[in-house]
Amino acid sequence: MVYRFLNRFEHNLAEGLKLPVWLGSLGTFLASMLAGPIAGAISGFINHMIYGLTLSPISTVYVITSIAIGIAVGVLYANGWFSSARRVFVSAIIIAIVSAVISTPLNVIFWGGQTGIAWGDSLFAVMVANHAPVWLASFTDEFVLDILDKVCVAYLAFFIYRQLPQRMVHFFRDDK
DSSP states (O other): OHHHHHHHHHHHHHHHTTOSOOOTTHHHHHHHHHHOHHHHHHHHHHHHHHHHHHTOGGGGGGHHHHHHHHHHHHHHHHTTTTSSHHHHHHHHHHHHHHHHHHHHHHHHHHHTTOOSOHHHHHHHHHHHHTTOOHHHHHHHHHHHHHHHHHHHHHHHHHHHHHHSOHHHHHHHOSOO
């Protein structure tokens, strides 16, 4: 419940302020870090479906991206990739790549390659105008936005997670 609220709040804030980042996967990151990749995938799925069914029907297209982000964060966290600030940065890059690889075909199929965010779409337009393949321009558009977003979300999740009471963290873990 808290994760769905965080996801919706962050997404609406970013959308309302026209930020070049969504910040919508914070709850998915935290669920993955607390309870593992399956819980993260479920959190990402539920968040995207609720958001899509209530506020933005077009966002349901990206439910698979949210599931993949939850799995990627959970696996990276389980393997110690959220243990230091440097590792969080590398994790964010990996997660941005996963997100961009999955979102790019969806962007090409449904939106002609664009993301709908002016910052990335400007880059897309410049690349296409200079005869870059649509798939490459779309991936670049998506990746530039994802890297900004995932770095912000990864560090935010890292700092929130470190502030959680150990009792809460152990509640979600099997390490008794």
